[in-house]
Amino acid sequence: MPSDSVPVSAPRFVDRPCYFRAVTDYEADQRHGKGYLLDNQQAEAGERFAALAELFDPVTFRRLRALGVADGWSCWEVGAGGPSVPGWLAERVGEKGRVLATDLDTSWMPQAGAPYEVVRHDVGADEAPEGPFDLVHARLVLVHVPQREAALRAMVRALRPGGWLLVEDADPALQPLACPDEYGPEQELANRIRRGFRALLAERGAQLAFGRTLPRLLRTAGLVDVEAEAYFPITSPVGSALEAATVRQISDRLIEGGLATAEEIEEHLAHIGAGHLDTATAPLISAWGRKPSE
Template identity: 70%
Template sequence: MGQDKGSRDEGSQGEVPEGKGYLLDNRQVEAGTRFDALSALFDASTFRHFETVGIDEGWRCWEVGAGGPTVAAWLADRVGPRGRVLATDIDVSWTGTAAEGVEVLRHDVARDEPPAGPFDLIHARLVLVHVPDRAAALRSMVRALRPGGWLLLEDADPALQPLICPDEYGPEQELANRLRRGFRHLLQQRGADLAYGRKLPRLLREAGLVDVAADAYFPIASPACDVLETATVHQVRDKLTAAGLATDEEIDRHLAHIAAGRLDLATSPMISAWGRRSSEGGAC
């Protein structure tokens, strides 16, 4: 799943009480590995959706919960020197050296006022599924759109396809799926909505956006899936064992299976939904 602040993965915003924050702490060294794997898995799909809404030179773009630098850099290249790209997150330490034309700002999308706009395009990937006040974050983004501007939200839906090994044909795959159930349990304890992705089209319509459409994408058996799962397990292994959801021996066995290339690992479906603020300004 997705980026957080002093506890954040690509796209996750909103402060919660100590011990209940986002599960995949960005202060851990594995966070950078996860960002790279998420980029390898999903950037091409994200960029395809940018093309769908017709991003052009001179556009003003807000990348919410930016995490790593790749998406903001692509936007900056597309909008050119006449455009503007603002990349925000609660923890901006993983954005690296911002590409030319990218402005980086520490910002909490659920609590802070929207940054100065309006924007032609606002994008958030793997953000809202983890935000405690998702409704406030969505309202903030819609308010920041110019009339005719586009909002593109992309969030995972682990409840729609919960298996990390869809082809569960043996004990190694069963173990992987059992550890994935433990991971989902930990996410739910911290307030993640594991069925949020499927709600996005409806939520965009309810927010007053028009021309709403959506699709879904999830890789199966990509090398980047192996990298992502390995980094994720390393990040949460102490929490899995502390909660009695797995033993160290089971986790070591699972990691060895990944390293040996014996698992066809998948991701949760990524639901991408996009809509346009009416030129009459009807969005709430």
């Protein structure tokens, strides 16, 4: 497991055998159509990470600042995906702090030169990394993890007394439409393709009404001072970029499942490219709570 004795300022990429089982299972699931729908191996994953960072990083960073992340903190970024959040945390905690970024697939994480640790890890199956942590954060992760409640409990156990857990997850069932203003055939097509996307997510074990449950789950896990808020972008260029990258990434699955034709997908992408659609994302629910001091 990662050691606190390693200087935080040193570039590190950790690739330890104890995590190989989870990654092997993950890759096997992807090959057999059972794993994470939006896997990191596809080229569009980088486009999605960039769009998600532009959309949601300001929300995440505002909340992390409000929680008091500061010099010397030890932080675990769960399911980091890309480098934007662990990079921000590393700047915030400084050389006296520690940032551990974990994911099932670390393909899009720096393998050298990063001021944080990178570890392959399955939060739904593997033991929590060595802590304790002042902060544990996960964004758009647990909604896709079948063992999500067990994963959340493991994250709570990894906190030091008084430490904060911040979980941010989507609630597609709360607002299921790509175009809430469905006034024409272009918007109707967009919403039909979004319904197909939701169906594929549900087949892979995603809980589409998960975001709204976070305050209750945090309290049930023993946290105090629990609060939550939602962010719901209606339309923006980056939202359109996210929609296009997502649809391209799942296009084969949509076609295989009879949820859309290749022609419909191309038509939808052309509408996005022409700027004809106000594409919304599912609400992002941010919930946070503190582990009681002993």
